[in-house]
């Protein structure tokens with residue numbers, strides 16, 4: 001058994017010891033009979049799963065073989081087939097391709113069931129009858145009245161028998177939302193009320209039953225503590241077996257529009273957002289498919305870290321963009337965009353001031369108001385349409401006719417607030433129609449095309465592209481000093497989304513193919529988006545959205561700070577708050593609470609080792625302390641260790657030094673896979689990730705002195721799950737609240 005598996009097994013055994021005692025007290029059976037019953041059931045289900053896997057493998061192989069054969073035949077007969085025959089064969093091939101993919105996917109799901117077919121059992125007795133029922137076989141209750149359901153990641157029906165129900169099915173609400181006693185769920189045919197006679201948590205790994213315990217609140221807490229106590233690895237995992245009630249309410253919230261989740265560090269926001277996506281994909285099959293869901297995440301490495309959750313839940317991976325990748329995609333052909341520079345790494349005060357000015361609500365508001373005026377949105381006063389100063393019409397020859405400047409101006413105003421590209425196209429169409437009408441087609445041979453006319457109209461615009469429009473805005477509002485001329489066609493990061501807003505004024509949201517196809521957008525780490533970024537995203541993605549983050553984890557003091565401020569950019573948004581923290585041991589959570597006292601925060605109690613503090617003096621001392629922490633981590637059998645520095649610059653320097661003795665990965669904006677093992681990172685790039693253990697470097701008063709630094713320190717402390725070492729050179733940061741350390 002690998003060391004980390006042994007660590008996890010120890011946790012399970014501890015759970016069984018305490019749950020065994022609890023089961024004796026809570027139910028009239030004891031855990032041995034529960035285990036025997038569940039072992040027998042598991043053997044039966046695994047037999048069916050194996051048979052289903054065999055059948056699915058056979059089907060997948062046959063469909064793949066026929067697909068290959070048909071492809072080869074089509075290739076061989078190319079050129080000999082009539083066009084309609086070729087078209088039909090290609091259609092048939094595509095259909096077979098889709099069938100093969102489906103068979104492959106269903107085989108993959110079934111193979112996963114072999115490992116762990118289900119995680120819970122709920123027994124429901126409908127109606128009054130259930131009221132007298134309890135765990136085990138209650139008197140007066142018929143077998144038919146008791147509906148026994150096993151819940152797993154995916155459903156399995158074998159020989160007309162529903163062996164496993166999906167965790168997203170209506171009946172699963174019994175497990176997540178109720179304790180034994182009166183219960184109800186919304187079935188497709190209507191609400192079903194009755195009694196939850198039994199709620200059992202079952203852990204199966206590699207086809208082996210690890211434990212089965214009947215639920216009571218203390219067992220539930222133990223199960224949760226066991227799950228949380230496990231070692232982490234390089235990928236985030238699903239939490240279907242231990243979703244908590246407050247989390248379930250968010251996951252199953254199907255109301256359209258925008259849902260904003262403000263949650264304390266480690267409250268499961270990211271996990272919940274991904275489970276919500278899986279839930280919506282299951283519930284709204286007719287309108288939502290994986291390809292129409294997109295996740296906007298803070299970095300590529302974070303995208304990789306979360307990439308396994310949806311496939312684990314049996315869904316296809318969805319599209320993921322980092323904010324920079326999205327900006328680059330949207331501005332293709334307009335401008336290139338420099339990578340972001342975090343506030344902690346900014347060395348140039350002039351650039352920092354420019355960035356800060358562009359991160360304010362006022363800047364976003366002035367840009368949107370100015371663009372609104374240019375587009376000729378109806379004025380608040382008399383309701384008249386303003387004639388945009390951007391359009392400077394001149395008489396335009398159209399075949400034998402002339403479209404007069406005044407007529408063009410009138411048309412331009414009449415089409416307000418249609419985006420400029422479409423509006424010029426409409427005017428070109430009108431001008432052509434008018435010219436045809438007036439000249440009775442006499443000048444057909446000299447008539448320009450609509451596209452040519454549109455090009456000539458564009459030349460009458462004072463700003464002919466989004467970048468020029470943005471510069472004009474800055475000039476008009478006396479803010480030209482905020483713009484640094486692009487070096488080699490690359491604009492500063494803070495200009496990217498203002499230019500996107502200007503691009504929207506030209507093309508409208510439908511002008512961006514990759515984003516207009518999105519029907520559900522997830523935005524993680526909302527607190528680190530500036531108002532301009534939120535505004536641009538809100539206008540671009542006019543679909544349902546799940547937006548999540550934590551205002552206390554602001555790593556860029558320049559962004560939006562409150563969920564209500566975020567909500568202001570998404571009309572009709574609802575805000576929910578999650579106050580329970582799951583990630584870290586009580587010792588780490590207590591330190592986090594000293595760094596950032598959060599009113600109302602509740603932490604799941606799970607004790608571990610005390611947080612270690614060490615004064616290191618100089619770099620040699622820091623490296624020695626890091627070395628010791630690495631040795632301790634290796635001995636523990638845990639999988640991930642995060643060494644966290646304040647800035648990207650410091651992380652890179654330390655990585656170089658630590659790498660002399662240890663294999664490690666330095667996280668940068670370009671890192672696109674989260675590798676596990678020893679990771680050296682800035683706070684910014686560690687955001688959203690978690691490590692079994694973390695070592696904080698240079699947690700000194702000089703490094704972490706301002707309120708913005710306090711946020712950074714909070715993010716850093718809350719990355720650790722089981723163990724934390726805080727290193728400082730001379731004086732610990734006052735935010736650590738450890739005067740006695742001095």
Ligand SMILES: Nc1ncnc2c1ncn2[C@@H]1O[C@H](COP(=O)(O)OP(=O)(O)OP(=O)(O)O)[C@@H](O)[C@H]1O
Pocket residue numbers: 224227228237239242243244247263264265266267268269270271272549550553582583687688689690718
């Ligand atoms: N109900 C749960 N059962 C088991 N584990 C959970 C549960 N809820 C959260 N967790 C675990 O807590 C940790 C934190 O979850 P997640 O990263 O989703 O939280 P977060 O709120 O996005 O964190 P942060 O904002 O600090 O990055 C993860 O290890 C996750 O698996």
